[in-house]
Amino acid sequence: xxxxxxxxxxxxxxxxxxxxxxxxxxxxxxxxxxxxxxxxxxxxxxxxxxxxxxxxxxxxxxxxxxxxxxxxxxxxxxxxxxxxxxxxxxxxxxxxxxxxxxxxxxxxxxxxxxxxxxxxxxxxxxxxxxxxxxxxxxxxxxxxxxxxxxxxxxxxxxxxxxxxxxxxxxxxxxxxxxxxxxxxxxxxxxxxxxxxxxxxxxxxxxxxxxxxxxxxxxxxxxxxxxxxxxxxxxxxxxxxxxxxxxxxxxxxxxxxxxxxxxxxxxxxxxxxxxxxxxxxxxxxxxxxxxxxxxxxxxxxxxxxxxxxxxxxxxxxxxxxxxxxxxxxxxxxxxxxxxxxxxxxxxxxxxxxxxxxxxxxxxxxxxxxxxxxxxxxxxxxxxxxxxxxxxxxxxxxxxxxxxxxxxxxxxxxxxxxxxxxxxxxxxxxxxxxxxxxxxxxxxx
Numbered sequence: 001x002x003x004x005x006x007x008x009x010x011x012x013x014x015x016x017x018x019x020x021x022x023x024x025x026x027x028x029x030x031x032x033x034x035x036x037x038x039x040x041x042x043x044x045x046x047x048x049x050x051x052x053x054x055x056x057x058x059x060x061x062x063x064x065x066x067x068x069x070x071x072x073x074x075x076x077x078x079x080x081x082x083x084x085x086x087x088x089x090x091x092x093x094x095x096x097x098x099x100x101x102x103x104x105x106x107x108x109x110x111x112x113x114x115x116x117x118x119x120x121x122x123x124x125x126x127x128x129x130x131x132x133x134x135x136x137x138x139x140x141x142x143x144x145x146x147x148x149x150x151x152x153x154x155x156x157x158x159x160x161x162x163x164x165x166x167x168x169x170x171x172x173x174x175x176x177x178x179x180x181x182x183x184x185x186x187x188x189x190x191x192x193x194x195x196x197x198x199x200x201x202x203x204x205x206x207x208x209x210x211x212x213x214x215x216x217x218x219x220x221x222x223x224x225x226x227x228x229x230x231x232x233x234x235x236x237x238x239x240x241x242x243x244x245x246x247x248x249x250x251x252x253x254x255x256x257x258x259x260x261x262x263x264x265x266x267x268x269x270x271x272x273x274x275x276x277x278x279x280x281x282x283x284x285x286x287x288x289x290x291x292x293x294x295x296x297x298x299x300x301x302x303x304x305x306x307x308x309x310x311x312x313x314x315x316x317x318x319x320x321x322x323x324x325x326x327x328x329x330x331x332x333x334x335x336x337x338x339x340x341x342x343x344x345x346x347x348x349x350x351x352x353x354x355x356x357x358x359x360x361x362x363x364x365x366x367x368x369x370x371x372x373x374x375x376x377x378x379x380x381x382x383x384x385x386x387x388x389x390x391x392x393x394x395x396x397x398x399x400x401x402x403x404x405x406x407x408x409x410x411x412x413x414x415x416x417x418x419x420x421x422x423x424x425x426x427x428x429x430x431x432x433x434x435x436x437x438x439x440x441x442x443x
Contacts (some may be wrong), residue, residue, distance in 0.1 A: 007443045055194050063322065065251040066224045072250065073243045080151045081330050085148050089141050101210030156228065159207040159241050167241070169201055174219030174232040176258060177265035177413065178389035180378055191366065197376030199384045201280055204247045204271040212238040220256030223269050229255040244271030244297040248256055249328035250398075252390075260412045270289040283336070287367025288379045289443050304433050306400040309407050315392035315401075328385075336383045337392065342387060350438025353431055358423050360416070365442065382442040388413075399436045403427060 063068040071077040110116045119388070171182040176371050179198055186194035202208045212221055216233035222229035227242035227290065244250070254265040274278060320328050354360060360370030365380040385394050388409055391397040403410055404427060406416040417424060427435070 041098050046376050064379060065322070066253065068224045068374065070233050071225060072248055073226040073245055075156050075240075077224055078155050079228050081150050082145075082152045089144050093141060120393075156241075159209065163207050166206055168206055168208045168339050169211070170200065170202070170208060171213065172200070172221055172232075173259070174216075174221070174254065175215040175414075176216050177254070177261040177410065179221075179265075179267045182280070186281050186285065188366075194281065194284055195377050196284065196380070196384075198267045198386060198389050199270060200244065200252075201270045201272060201277065202242075202244060203277045204244045204273055207243045209239060209241045211363060212240065217258045218256050219254045219265070221252070222255040222266050223252040226269060231256055241287050244269070244325075247271050247276070247329060251334055259336075259411045263412050264370050264389065264391045266386075268386055268390055276333075280336075283383070283443075284380055287383075288365045289338070289441060290367070291342065291344050291441055293380055295310075304396070304428075306436075307397050309397075309401050315388075315398050315409075317393060320393065332385050335385050336443060338382075339440065341415070342441060344438055346437035347441045348438075350436070351432035354438060355429070356417065357425055357435075359432075359435075362419060365429055375416070378439065380442055382440045396440060397435050399439060400432050403432050405437055 068076065068080065068083075071080050100197070104209050156162075169184055171184060173180040173182070176318040179200075181200045183194040188194060200238040210221070212230060212232045215232055216234070218234065219232040220229045221232060221240065223242060226244055227240055232237055233236060248271050250269040250271070252267045252269055254262060256262075258265065313354075318324060319326060319331055320327070355369045360372060362372035363370050363378045364372055365375065366377075370378075371398045386392065386404075387399055388402050389408060392402055406413055406420065
């Protein structure tokens with residue numbers, strides 16, 4: 001009986017050792033997995049930071065096309081000053097709170113087992129003087145933020161009184177998904193006010209008041225380097241003002257979700273000096289350019305093969321970067337003149353296709369065909385640097401991409417949904433080539 005008991009005791013000890021070993025291994029494995037998870041999260045965090053910087057370590061420069069850290073006008077500058085005031089106030093609060101927390105953590109931390117099991121000190125409801133002081137400091141911090149904020153709100157609402165006599169008026173209308181710009185001060189005989197689309201040209205060094213309207217849903221007008229965003233609300237008038245201190249080329253965007261292609265509803269603002277602006281207005285008032293008919297008989301249609309693009313391929317070349325050899329503004333100026341090599345037969349064929357494919361039902365080309373108002377005015381589309389509401393660079397390859405696959409470039413767009421589909425519009429490569437030549441000639 002005793003031998004049996006000893007045997008059972010040995011077996012029990014053996015199972016206990018195995019269980020203890022298993023528990024130890026499990027604990028070590030759990031500890032290892034915890035550390036592995038921590039390392040994994042750290043690696044993911046670092047990877048996310050690299051993604052945010054575009055892997056070019058340009059994040060801290062904040063000098064992109066739509067940065068609010070680089071201002072080019074008084075309205076944007078006023079708003080940036082408010083942002084900096086807020087940052088400094090919150091930084092001071094962070095440093096004070098962080099310092100108090102670090103001091104309390106270090107001074108009152110448990111340094112031994114006795115400290116861990118010591119009785120807690122007598123509890124109270126706090127020190128009234130400290131609490132009142134914190135309330136006073138909080139109110140003071142809000143005052144520091146509120147004063148410049150209210151001044152900025154007052155300043156950005158309308159141009160200063162001394163500049164109102166020099167204000168230039170423009171009307172901007174939001175559509176799904178593009179912007180129409182009208183110039184009430186620039187009238188065209190028999191037509192009305194000068195109208196363009198997706199590229200807002202303004203005089204530099206002069207306040208511009210923009211009347212904001214929408215024909216469908218809520219949009220928001222935003223040019224980060226010139227002014228903050230203001231909503232375009234159905235059945236409600238709104239406005240903003242901005243000013244470009246110097247001539248330049250600025251990127252803008254709708255900043256309010258307005259449907260499936262909201263993210264690709266963009267536009268540009270081009271600020272010109274007084275002389276260049278007057279020349280641009282004079283050109284825009286003219287009817288669409290017509291290629292000399294005498295050239296038709298002496299020219300042959302070239303065979304052109306355009307590049308293919310992936311569905312979400314980026315639509316701009318490096319020449320539109322701010323640090324490119326030629327500035328975006330100079331590239332815009334070059335776009336105002338006809339291409340050196342044009343094919344008159346292709347242009348003539350494209351003009352005929354523009355009418356036969358019912359493009360003229362939605363678009364206007366003054367002096368040619370079309371009186372449509374559903375889509376953008378195309379009278380001088382060849383002189384613009386962007387197409388598809390600022391999404392693509394206006395060059396033959398991107399224009400061919402837009403004409404051939406508008407549904408892939410901008411999902412749900414009206415040209416495809418109410419034009420291509422109901423009218424069963426299908427364009428061959430040759431037809432796309434002809435339409436590209438025609439639209440590119442409209443300078």
